[in-house]
Amino acid sequence: MTTLLQHPGYEEGRLQKVAELLPCREVQAGMLLSLMGEPQQYSYPSIFIYGHRASGKSHVMHVLLKELELPHATVSCVECVSVVLLFEHVLRSFFGSDAASLLPCSPSLSDFVRVYRQQCSQSPAKETRYIVMEKAELLRDTDANVLPALLRLQELVEDNVTVILLSEIVWDKFRPNTGCFEPLVLNFPDYSKGELQQILSRDRHPSYSAEFYSSYINILLGVFYSVCRDLRELRHLAALNFSKFCEPVEEGKVKETDTHKLWRNIEPHLKKAMQTVYLREVSSLQWEQMQQMEEKETGILRGLSAHTHVELPYYSKFLLIAAYLASYNPARTDKRFFLKHHGKIRKTNFLKKNEKTSNHLLGPKPFPLDRLLAIFYSVVDSRVAPTASIFSQISSLVTLQLLAQVSHDDQLDAPKYKCAVSMDFICAISRTVNFDIVKYLYDFL
Amino acid sequence: MLAEKSKPQPITADDGVNAGSRHPRLSLVPAKLESRQWAHHGFPQVQKVLRERFCHQQLPEEPEGVEAQHKHLLELLKRTAIHGESNSLLIVGPRGAGKTMLLKCVLRDLLQDKEVQKNLLQVHLNGLLQTDDRIALKEITRQLHLENAVGDKVFGSFAENLAFLLEALKKGDRSSSRPVLFVLDEFDLFAHHKNQTLLYNLFDVSQSAQTPIAVVGVTCRLDVLELLEKRVKSRFSHRQIHLLSSLTVTQYLRLVGTQLSLPDEFPDAKFAQEWNSSIETLCADKSVEEVLQRHFNASKDFRSMHMLLMLCLSRVSVAKPVIQPADLQEASRLCLADAKANMLHGLSILELCLIIAMKHLNDVYEGEPFNLQMVHNEFKKFLQRKSNSMYNFNQPVVRKAFEHLQQLELIRPVEGSSAKTQSEYQLMRLMLDHSQIMEALQKYPQCPTDVKQWAMSAFG
Numbered sequence: 001m002t003t004l005l006q007h008p009g010y011e012e013g014r015l016q017k018v019a020e021l022l023p024c025r026e027v028q029a030g031m032l033l034s035l036m037g038e039p040q041q042y043s044y045p046s047i048f049i050y051g052h053r054a055s056g057k058s059h060v061m062h063v064l065l066k067e068l069e070l071p072h073a074t075v076s077c078v079e080c081v082s083v084v085l086l087f088e089h090v091l092r093s094f095f096g097s098d099a100a101s102l103l104p105c106s107p108s109l110s111d112f113v114r115v116y117r118q119q120c121s122q123s124p125a126k127e128t129r130y131i132v133m134e135k136a137e138l139l140r141d142t143d144a145n146v147l148p149a150l151l152r153l154q155e156l157v158e159d160n161v162t163v164i165l166l167s168e169i170v171w172d173k174f175r176p177n178t179g180c181f182e183p184l185v186l187n188f189p190d191y192s193k194g195e196l197q198q199i200l201s202r203d204r205h206p207s208y209s210a211e212f213y214s215s216y217i218n219i220l221l222g223v224f225y226s227v228c229r230d231l232r233e234l235r236h237l238a239a240l241n242f243s244k245f246c247e248p249v250e251e252g253k254v255k256e257t258d259t260h261k262l263w264r265n266i267e268p269h270l271k272k273a274m275q276t277v278y279l280r281e282v283s284s285l286q287w288e289q290m291q292q293m294e295e296k297e298t299g300i301l302r303g304l305s306a307h308t309h310v311e312l313p314y315y316s317k318f319l320l321i322a323a324y325l326a327s328y329n330p331a332r333t334d335k336r337f338f339l340k341h342h343g344k345i346r347k348t349n350f351l352k353k354n355e356k357t358s359n360h361l362l363g364p365k366p367f368p369l370d371r372l373l374a375i376f377y378s379v380v381d382s383r384v385a386p387t388a389s390i391f392s393q394i395s396s397l398v399t400l401q402l403l404a405q406v407s408h409d410d411q412l413d414a415p416k417y418k419c420a421v422s423m424d425f426i427c428a429i430s431r432t433v434n435f436d437i438v439k440y441l442y443d444f445l
Numbered sequence: 446m447l448a449e450k451s452k453p454q455p456i457t458a459d460d461g462v463n464a465g466s467r468h469p470r471l472s473l474v475p476a477k478l479e480s481r482q483w484a485h486h487g488f489p490q491v492q493k494v495l496r497e498r499f500c501h502q503q504l505p506e507e508p509e510g511v512e513a514q515h516k517h518l519l520e521l522l523k524r525t526a527i528h529g530e531s532n533s534l535l536i537v538g539p540r541g542a543g544k545t546m547l548l549k550c551v552l553r554d555l556l557q558d559k560e561v562q563k564n565l566l567q568v569h570l571n572g573l574l575q576t577d578d579r580i581a582l583k584e585i586t587r588q589l590h591l592e593n594a595v596g597d598k599v600f601g602s603f604a605e606n607l608a609f610l611l612e613a614l615k616k617g618d619r620s621s622s623r624p625v626l627f628v629l630d631e632f633d634l635f636a637h638h639k640n641q642t643l644l645y646n647l648f649d650v651s652q653s654a655q656t657p658i659a660v661v662g663v664t665c666r667l668d669v670l671e672l673l674e675k676r677v678k679s680r681f682s683h684r685q686i687h688l689l690s691s692l693t694v695t696q697y698l699r700l701v702g703t704q705l706s707l708p709d710e711f712p713d714a715k716f717a718q719e720w721n722s723s724i725e726t727l728c729a730d731k732s733v734e735e736v737l738q739r740h741f742n743a744s745k746d747f748r749s750m751h752m753l754l755m756l757c758l759s760r761v762s763v764a765k766p767v768i769q770p771a772d773l774q775e776a777s778r779l780c781l782a783d784a785k786a787n788m789l790h791g792l793s794i795l796e797l798c799l800i801i802a803m804k805h806l807n808d809v810y811e812g813e814p815f816n817l818q819m820v821h822n823e824f825k826k827f828l829q830r831k832s833n834s835m836y837n838f839n840q841p842v843v844r845k846a847f848e849h850l851q852q853l854e855l856i857r858p859v860e861g862s863s864a865k866t867q868s869e870y871q872l873m874r875l876m877l878d879h880s881q882i883m884e885a886l887q888k889y890p891q892c893p894t895d896v897k898q899w900a901m902s903a904f905g
């Protein structure tokens with residue numbers, strides 16, 4: 001804390017406020033402040049801050065610039081789909097909206113710098129101006145000159161301006177071939193488990209004790225910390241599941257202090273949440289609704305969680321099965337699987353020397369249409385619909401992206417396909433038509 | 446190139462040449478600090494003076510170790526500015542070596558001459574800003590204040606337009622032409638413009654005797670001439686000024702001292718004296734020497750030195766108005782930090798396990814690319830050998846972890862593999878080497894022993 005409070009040029013009361021708003025980031029904020037120096041002094045032309053998602057990069061910058069009332073423009077590279085928006089935003093933030101209107105339509109970087117210099121000569125910086133670029137890695141996808149120009153903007157516009165780039169990608173992956181002005185690179189380290197506990201515990205519900213909420217966070221971290229350290233995501237999960245955690249207490253079944261019972265109650269619930277909410281398979285709203293429904297009928301979760309609820313026509317299912325087999329079995333084994341009255345042949349008969357990995361690790365291989373049809377006719381036992389409808393079903397499988405058409409420009413007449421569904425998916429489909437697909441897969445012989 | 450004789454030259458706080466460096470007055474020092482004598486003037490001032498040097502690239506009174514180049518360039522530009530001869534030349538040197546600084550210093554000295562000041566016109570272009578010749582021409586027109594003269598005239602060609610501009614400069618009270626200096630920073634980028642029209646025309650004018658112009662290109666590409674088309678190259682004078690540092694360690698060490706020292710004009714003479722002697726002590730320190738030696742081996746340009754010193758300066762506070770060896774060590778640690786190791790430190794245990802699985806795949810298949818399925822399979826093999834199931838994550842959770850690694854660009858899709866491939870079969874490469882992974886593992890907070898052992902084992 002003390003490091004944050006001793007910065008000449010800034011009001012102590014404001015620094016106090018900053019320190020309060022930035023738990024577990026005092027060191028980084030202090031470091032930034034000492035690099036920034038007193039407002040009217042120059043700061044380094046460009047600073048690159050990297051760190052994991054939700055390590056507080058944006059938060060720290062926002063709090064510092066806002067609470068200390070420093071002139072700044074914060075630009076999200078996601079929102080600025082074109083550089084024009086970037087130019088306008090910066091000019092508007094520093095010089096007012098009139099300045100932004102001085103840009104010609106479809107302005108170049110040259111226009112931006114010209115207008116900036118012109119404005120800046122009318123209202124020179126009394127304090128360092130800051131431009132914060134969020135998700136700076138996206139700058140690599142814009143015109144090649146934008147990133148290097150921003151890095152040395154101070155030199156180009158001759159103003160007391162500092163550009164701060166925030167990213168979760170390391171600086172080495174930004175550097176252009178012919179080099180550029182090297183920014184000062186700072187790292188925001190990830191929060192430790194203890195720090196996450198400390199930050200998350202601050203969100204406690206006013207009607208419950210701090211200890212109670214803190215023990216909840218402890219359990220939550222116990223479940224999620226091994227897969228997710230993203231503060232934002234954890235905070236979201238914490239908010240979503242807290243009411244469930246409180247339930248036994250509300251109902252008077254368990255005391256607030258009986259951590260073990262509370263843990264037994266919430267843990268399976270959190271694990272379920274990991275399969276669904278964490279993976280964004282269901283929205284938070286759906287999750288809450290599901291929780292309510294669960295009270296009445298259990299087991300509804302299974303149906304919702306996978307995408308097995310795609311309803312396909314009967315033959316399409318077989319087509320998909322055939323496509324899966326064609327994708328994962330070597331063509332030379334087709335006879336063994338699909339010819340009636342074949343003798344019993346062991347896997348060793350097919351083994352080739354260099355086949356060390358299973359096809360399920362390498363992914364689906366493309367196959368021609370006639371192979372698909374051959375397998376299809378042999379797996380469908382009953383009489384088959386006319387071929388024309390088969391073709392239209394194939395194309396609708398392609399539209400549903402269950403089949404992928406692999407186009408070879410030189411072979412327009414002979415299209416090839418790949419099956420694009422997972423093992424779990426095809427097993428589920430097979431079950432609905434009583435087909436034991438595993439028996440037909442070379443990898444599982 | 447550093448001349449032995451040049452002795453530490455203090456640099457003035459405010460040389461007033463660079464228009465951009467004009468600076469508002471310092472605000473009042475917080476009242477509560479006034480009791481402390483040394484902090485009263487000294488501290489904010491030392492920050493101000495040194496920040497202008499390290500952050501604002503303020504021009505030095507006299508650039509260090511480039512006397513020959515300075516003299517050469519000044520001569521050449523004088524010939525255009527005073528004698529009306531045309532010329533073209535390139536300043537070539539690595540990044541941060543001082544090319545722009547040299548040119549600015551020479552211009553500052555050149556403009557001491559009243560006659561030159563009145564006559565010489567300057568056009569400053571930058572390859573980063575004027576990305577095509579149309580934009581460049583507009584900028585030239587503007588910098589020569591000829592927008593009105595041009596009006597809405599339409600020109601048949603670039604050459605015609607440029608000729609008109611140069612012609613327009615002649616008119617007015619003077620019968621002869623005014624010399625024009627064209628500076629093209631990031632010169633190599635202009636070579637990418639369509640047909641190199643701007644370069645061709647500028648060099649062409651510099652060869653004919655019509656208007657005295659000097660074309661000065663500034664670039665960090667040593668192979669810049671190879672970028673020029675034949676007809677452009679043949680019009681270039683082939684004069685080059687190279688800024689290749691031949692600094693020795695001793696000179697480098699001495700330079701660090703000079704760069705950290707306060708000038709004689711420093712408002713608080715007593716503070717300056719104390720500061721400068723503390724810097725001397727600092728530079729004599731053995732550990733400091735080691736740190737600087739390490740930096741010198743990596744890069745000896747001014748800019749990276751300035752960055753290091755800026756980091757030191759940021760550790761100077763009212764409470765501690767000196768730089769100590771520990772500050773330099775800390776600054777150096779920051780400069781040399783391995784960014785990837787920092788990122789690996791923050792991965793979840795699942796993500797770390799996937800990296801280990803990839804490492805094993807790399808070992809077994811000798812660096813062949815892998816996909817998610819293979820990695821997951823490798824990970825499962827590890828889990829099967831364990832009794833407890835604390836890492837039993839299902840496929841989607843594993844996939845999310847895998848995708849996160851891709852987002853962090855720790856793994857990267859193999860070029861040319863089609864976008865149509867399902868994500869779990871997309872072939873990937875690991876962008877980390879063996880030692881980085883092992884080091885990360887050592888530093889990883891509370892890394893489970895079995896995971897460590899798995900990583901260490903020869904085969905997955």
Ligand SMILES: Nc1ncnc2c1ncn2[C@@H]1O[C@H](COP(=O)(O)OP(=O)(O)OP(=O)(O)O)[C@@H](O)[C@H]1O
Nearest residue numbers: 502505508509540541542543544545546665747748
């Ligand atoms: N010989 C020198 N003496 C004193 N200071 C120097 C010297 N050379 C470079 N510097 C300082 O180093 C910094 C970098 O120099 P400069 O901007 O001129 O580099 P550059 O060669 O133009 O780099 P780039 O290719 O990236 O444009 C400046 O702050 C400059 O003042």
Ligand SMILES: Nc1ncnc2c1ncn2[C@@H]1O[C@H](COP(=O)(O)OP(=O)(O)O)[C@@H](O)[C@H]1O
Nearest residue numbers: 022023024025053054055056057058059231232
């Ligand atoms: N130290 C902290 N104290 C309180 N909240 C924090 C802290 N660090 C991050 N947050 C919160 O976490 C979320 C993500 O932080 P953010 O700064 O956007 O991360 P980043 O920009 O590094 O991805 C924000 O809602 C922010 O308010």
Ligand SMILES: [Mg+2]
Nearest residue numbers: 057058134166
């Ligand atoms: Mg952010």
Ligand SMILES: [Mg+2]
Nearest residue numbers: 544545546630
């Ligand atoms: Mg330069």
